[in-house]
Amino acid sequence: MDPRLCAQDVLRCDQCESPSVESHCDTCQSRLCNDCVTRGRCSDSSLPHQVVPLRERITVPRYPKCSQHADKHCQLHCQKCDTAVCSTCISTGTHLGHPIVDILNKDAGQLGATAASPNTADKEKQSSLQSELSMETSEAESVVPVKHLVDKPRVTYTYRASISRVSCVACFGDEMWTCGDDKTISRFNSRARELTMTITTKCKTCPCDITVTKKGYLVFTDVDKRTVNIVKKKNKTEKLVKLKKWLPRYVCSTSADDLLVVMDHADYNTVPTKIVRYCGSTEKQAIQVDDRGKPLYSSGGYYRFIAENGNLDICVSDNCYDFACVTVVDQFGKFRFRYKGHLLTDKKRFNPRGIDTDSQNRILVACADNLNIHILNKNGQFLGYIDNCDLQWLHGLYVDSRDYLYVTEYLNGIVKKIQYTS
Numbered sequence: 001m002d003p004r005l006c007a008q009d010v011l012r013c014d015q016c017e018s019p020s021v022e023s024h025c026d027t028c029q030s031r032l033c034n035d036c037v038t039r040g041r042c043s044d045s046s047l048p049h050q051v052v053p054l055r056e057r058i059t060v061p062r063y064p065k066c067s068q069h070a071d072k073h074c075q076l077h078c079q080k081c082d083t084a085v086c087s088t089c090i091s092t093g094t095h096l097g098h099p100i101v102d103i104l105n106k107d108a109g110q111l112g113a114t115a116a117s118p119n120t121a122d123k124e125k126q127s128s129l130q131s132e133l134s135m136e137t138s139e140a141e142s143v144v145p146v147k148h149l150v151d152k153p154r155v156t157y158t159y160r161a162s163i164s165r166v167s168c169v170a171c172f173g174d175e176m177w178t179c180g181d182d183k184t185i186s187r188f189n190s191r192a193r194e195l196t197m198t199i200t201t202k203c204k205t206c207p208c209d210i211t212v213t214k215k216g217y218l219v220f221t222d223v224d225k226r227t228v229n230i231v232k233k234k235n236k237t238e239k240l241v242k243l244k245k246w247l248p249r250y251v252c253s254t255s256a257d258d259l260l261v262v263m264d265h266a267d268y269n270t271v272p273t274k275i276v277r278y279c280g281s282t283e284k285q286a287i288q289v290d291d292r293g294k295p296l297y298s299s300g301g302y303y304r305f306i307a308e309n310g311n312l313d314i315c316v317s318d319n320c321y322d323f324a325c326v327t328v329v330d331q332f333g334k335f336r337f338r339y340k341g342h343l344l345t346d347k348k349r350f351n352p353r354g355i356d357t358d359s360q361n362r363i364l365v366a367c368a369d370n371l372n373i374h375i376l377n378k379n380g381q382f383l384g385y386i387d388n389c390d391l392q393w394l395h396g397l398y399v400d401s402r403d404y405l406y407v408t409e410y411l412n413g414i415v416k417k418i419q420y421t422s
Contacts, residue, residue, distance in 0.1 A: 025051050064103075075255070076312075077103045087256035090331070100331075102311060147360055147403055149375065153386045153420035156404070161413045162186055162195060168354075168396040169406045169415050172212040176406065178415060179207045185220060190417070199235060209250040209305070214257040221248040221261065228261055228278070240281050246274075249301075254308045258284065262306050262316065268299040275306065275314065275333075287314065287333035296335060298323040305396070309357040311378055317352035317365050324350050326365055328380065337380040339365075345385075346370055354397035354408070358421070364405065366394040373397070373407070375420075386420055 011021040013033040023032040037051055066072040066086040074084035080098040089095060165181040174191040183206055187197040201207055204224035211219050218231040219240070228241040228248050241248065243263070250262040259278045265271035272295035274288035290296055297304060298320030305317045312331035318324065326339040341350025351369040358364065361378040364386075371394060372387035386405070395410040405418040 023051050023053060072256075075103055076100050087254075087258070147358075147421035149384060150420060150422050153389060153405075153418050155389050155416050156419050157190070157193075157417040159188060159190075159415045159417070161415065162198070164413050165410050166395075166408045166413050166415060167410055168207075168210050169398045169408050170210050170212045170218075171398055171400040171406060172216045173401075175212075175216075176415070177210055177212060177218055178408070179210050179220065180410075180413070182206055185210060185218065187218075197235070199231060199237075201229075201237070208248070211251050211253045211259070213253045213259075214255075219251060219253065219259060221251050223247050223249060228259065241278060247301075250304050250306050252306045252308060255310070255312070260306055260308060260314060262297075262304045264299065264301060268301075271299070273297040273299050273304065275316070285333065287329060290335045296327055296329065303353055305353060305355045307356045307363075309363065309378055310359065310361040313378065315355055315357065315363055317355040319352050319368070324352060326352055326355065326363065326376070326380075328363075339363075339374075339376055339380045339382075341367070342374065342382045342385075350374075353395050356397055356399040356405075358399045358403045359401075360403075360421075364397060364399060366397050366407065368394050373405070373420075386418065389416060389418055391416070 011031055012019055013021055013036055014030040015032060015036045018033040018035065020033050021031045022034055023037050024030070025032060032051065064074050064084055066074050066084070066089065069086055069088045072086035072088050074086045076085050076090065077083070078085050078095045078098045078100055081095065084103055085095060085100070090100065159176070161178050161180060163180045163182055163184065166178050167180050168178065170177045174189050176188045176190050177185060178188065179185045183201050183203050185199045185201060185207060186195060188194070189196045199218075201220065201222070202225075203222045207220040208223045209221050213219060213230070219228065221228055226243040226247055227239050228251065229237050230240050231237050240259070241261070245266050246263045247266065248261050248263045252260050254260060261276050261278065262273065263276060264273050272288050274286050276283055277285035288296065297316060298318050300320065303317070303319040307315045309315055313336060314329050314331070316327050318327060324340065328336045328338070330336055348369040351367055353366040353368050355363065355365040362383065363376040363378065365374050365376070367374055371391045372385045373391070374385060375383045377383055391407065391409070393409045393411040394407060396408040398406045400406065403421045405420055407416050407418060409416065
């Protein structure tokens with residue numbers, strides 16, 4: 001037997017096969033020895049890599065590759081076609097109107113239920129796919145830890161920004177990006193605890209929102225110039241999207257590395273707000289009204305932060321006074337539910353600001369009036385508050401890959417890092 005395939009063999013470095021493995025790259029999912037970490041050896045040197053101690057690794061499920069799109073993996077399953085599909089398969093409209101489920105939550109025993117074909121090759125193919133998905137489902141369940149909410153969340157670090165007011169925050173590995181009331185966007189290294197970069201944008205006033213792509217590139221919106229911009233190598237800013245009649249405001253990066261952008265029409269009194277999904281500079285999807293033709297979101301220049309959940313739902317916090325709520329739609333734009341605060345215990349009105357989701361598909365949203373963070377499950381059920389961390393002037397928030405929460409206190413000019421799970 002090949003010793004590399006033996007179940008009793010020690011863990012080996014994925015780059016040099018050294019048996020001394022002490023680190024893990026969460027970006028490319030590689031095991032690394034100390035020598036390869038020092039030399040910066042990873043599978044793709046063009047990406048910014050997040051190397052952590054092996055015991056702190058974040059392991060993601062190994063999804064099957066898409067047979068139609070070579071650079072994509074299938075995280076979904078079309079029940080009608082009985083086939084694994086990727087995000088690009090969905091965006092092309094090939095499976096429009098078909099029931100789509102998460103491939104890891106799918107009952108593997110139903111894989112062949114819709115097509116009882118006498119063809120031996122088809123049966124073998126179905127059996128092989130069923131076996132493959134069963135193993136990946138089992139592996140995903142064994143390596144992805146369940147993280148429970150702690151009774152008393154605590155602030156683990158407080159960062160004071162270089163500007164007087166800080167509105168938005170986004171993270172990638174140890175890097176934390178912030179922006180506020182001027183033209184700059186700053187990058188702070190949370191491990192070294194030092195400011196490592198400041199980018200001066202060409203915004204007339206300030207960026208409206210920021211996010212970071214899966215490859216670690218900074219994206220920001222410029223309402224005045226009506227652009228969505230990306231900062232890549234050598235800190236060069238490129239225009240991804242230039243709009244004419246629409247004002248791009250809030251933005252998030254998705255699991256497929258698309259961008260979801262909340263935008264208002266220049267004449268917002270007559271045209272409803274919409275969400276647009278972009279793949280690079282290409283518009284793939286627009287979400288604006290429900291099945292009855294009624295607007296899903298308020299119109300005008302209100303705060304409408306946006307986040308994608310792990311089940312691909314799209315969550316938007318809307319702070320319009322008469323419309324204050326969190327609106328959640330599925331990946332196709334179909335309305336799921338609205339959350340309007342926890343009426344039994346909220347002391348003041350629900351005034352939502354920043355929103356994000358964590359590894360357990362929980363939804364976290366900041367409430368500016370009650371000075372707390374509401375935690376919901378993926379179906380909108382209230383789970384609890386974070387209200388013991390002396391929170392003030394709540395605005396933006398972000399949940400990183402290890403489920404640490406970052407909250408901006410706008411007028412204080414600080415960002416608090418909070419541990420709320422165990």
